[in-house]
Amino acid sequence: MPQIVTTAQMRAIEQTAIASGRVSGPALMERAGAGAVEALFETWPDLAAAPGRAAVLCGPGNNGGDGYVIARLLRARGWYLDIFHIGDVRRLPPDAAQAYGLWRACGKVHSLHTLTRIIRKAAPPRYALLIDAGFGIGLSRPLPEPLRAIFAAQSRRALARRVVAIDIPSGLDADTGAVLQPVDAPMDEAPACAGLACTADLTVTFHAAKPGHLRGAGPGLCGKLVVKSIGL
């Protein structure tokens, strides 16, 4: 049985390590990004051998920051990246803002609406990989509608051949394993088909599993769960 920590315990572990001066937030984020790329290629060695095209959804918090680190690392390995930001990049927290700045030194960022226009075209999946770095342990309310539309399209494999969720599939509560339902969503729709959360083939989390990975809608949405150490 994997070690399990709640989101509150995870934040306390991170903050204690950062406060002790043993490690910085940006260093933890770099380790998380590197761990995610390592897990990706361990799971799908064919992707390591043949770089392709990936879409990265980057959210307004440090989960999005992980996405910018991963994008930079994949680009260095010959991948072609389309980055789509959720929210206002000017309001990113410091660690994520630093990762964003490092990405912007080598690549562009599109608005999420660009991707919603792509999913309207009935075309074969454009990407080898969709990387969900929208929301992690800081999710506090149902996903915004454009993101739900993208996950609904991806539940029909309209965007990418494979999906990897960073830390936790966006839309899934990391403690309870519940999918946060917007007030306007019919209660009888299964979370995956309504796009209320990301359905991943692989979820890479850091330091330890969270309860939400293993209960409720978690197992069905996470796909294969890989835990990567970030040296905490």
Ligand SMILES: NC(=O)C1=CN([C@@H]2O[C@H](COP(=O)(O)OP(=O)(O)OC[C@H]3O[C@@H](n4cnc5c(N)ncnc54)[C@H](O)[C@@H]3O)[C@@H](O)[C@H]2O)[C@H](O)CC1
């Ligand atoms: N601390 C570190 O250096 C590391 C963190 N890791 C990654 O960080 C996330 C946790 O980051 P945090 O910023 O706390 O939370 P999120 O990125 O999940 O998002 C919070 C952000 O989003 C807003 N928000 C919440 N729900 C919604 C919603 N439904 N719609 C719109 N906006 C929403 C909220 O207000 C915040 O602004 C963790 O999961 C890791 O991925 C690194 O992995 C390790 C280093």
Ligand SMILES: [K+]
């Ligand atoms: K995520």
